[in-house]
Amino acid sequence: IDTDESKRHLLPKADMLKQTPTQPERVKGAFVVLVRNSELYAMKSSMQYLEDRFNHKYNYPWIFLNEEPFTDEFIQLTRIMTSAPTHYGLVPNEHWSYPTWINQTYAEECRMKMAADGVVYGGSESYRHMCRYQSGFFFLHPLLDDLDYYWRVEPGVKFSCDIDYDPFKVMKDRDLKYGFTLALEELSATVPTLWQTTVEFAKSHPQYIYPRTRPDSLFPFVTQDNGLSYNMCHFWSNFEIASMEFVRSPGYRAYFNHLDKQGGFFYERWGDAPVHSIAASLMLRRNDVHWFYDIGYKHDDFEHCPTEPHWLTYGKCYCDPGASFDQKPGSCTGRFLEVTNKTVHDFIVAQPD
Ligand code: GDP
Ligand code: MN
DSSP states (O other), X not given: OOOOGXXXXXXXXXXXXXXXXXXXXXXXXXXXXXXXXXXXXXXXXXXXXXXXXXXXXXXXXXXXXXXXXXXXXXXXXXXXXXXXXXXXXXXXXXXXXXXXXXXXXXXHHHHHHHHHTTOTTTTOHHHHHHHHHHHHTGGGSGGGTTOSEEEEOXXXXXXXXXXXXXXXXXXXXXXXXXXXXXXXXXXXXXXXXXXXXXXXXXXXXXXXXXXXXXXXXXXXXXXXXXXXXOOOEEEOTTSEEEEHHHHHSHHHHHHHHHHHHHXXXXXXXXXXXXXXXXXXXXXXXXXXXXXXXXXXXXXXTEEXXXXXXXXXXXXTOOSOGGGOGGGSTTBOHHHHHHHHTOOGGGGOOSOOO
16 A cells, blocks of 8 residues: 555545554664674674664664675674664675775875874774775665665664654654764864865756755855865764665765765775765755754763753663763754754654653
8 A cells, every 4th residue: 555645645445444554654774884793792782772772662674784704603693682684795895995096105105194193093094995985885785775764873882762763764754864963073184175175076066066045055064154164063973864865866976976086085084974964064955954862872982962851751861961962062063053043852853741
């Protein structure tokens, strides 16, 4: 039965009677994790949090990706963490290697210089392949072909509140393209020429850019001087729930290809977080992006904890609202709220009674 609301009136009456409105509509969503075999136990920990707080009720599949084959141990010990389907995929070599136009000698010099300057992951080659993969290729993996939405998960992250609703369904019902929990400032040493490269793209591909003069443009989230410079704000992509349609779109793919040609994934250390975030800010509208305020989340030392007292009770959160990064210097959540002209209350999905 076609349950599409807009076509409902076209259905014969008998079919309408057969519909069971209480049965939740499935969304084509899955957890997508790029992970190494060595991160097995941190991975199991992330799974435990998500299964306990959310997925035991929904059973969304888990998709694991790796540029090396997963070990039997990894497969067996992650599979037992969930009753949902689990899938294990290999990243093709073309997506995790140097393109022909990259000068590898120069790339190595750049890494050595960034390492000497003490830039986090500045000397790491694998980190750069990872950021490039997460920027431009993960959505091409055949295991993701049937998905409409992905929820990115990393090993070692924590979820501190019950998630009593289906975020995938929220994405679908509200026609959202991108969802985040934490927004913060990027280390400027990792992206010296990312903005200028972006501006060149915007000028040469105006058909993909949402006009920044429109009142619902998200452009001011990433620039405070009307496009002269990048303010370093980005959505932290270790958590993201986003639409596959967005990352697969011709505009997004043209943007990635333009960046990739310039070489900054290797000569600098462009992260997938600023890349996703700048693309969203250039191509989407304010209402396409959702702050998952009510999802308590921690990655490394950065944490988002809901701060509304009634919500903390309703969500059975264990996090300390005082530790939430949202109010602290370096957070860009305040800027997101300002730019979108919204408050915390606009983002609470499951309203407690
Ligand atoms: P950080 O969050 O920026 O500190 O970087 P992480 O080390 O957490 O890496 C980001 C994500 O990519 C995590 O899900 C990692 O498991 C994954 N990752 C990082 N490097 C590699 C790698 O070389 N191979 C694979 N398969 N996954 C990686
Ligand atoms: Mn991480």
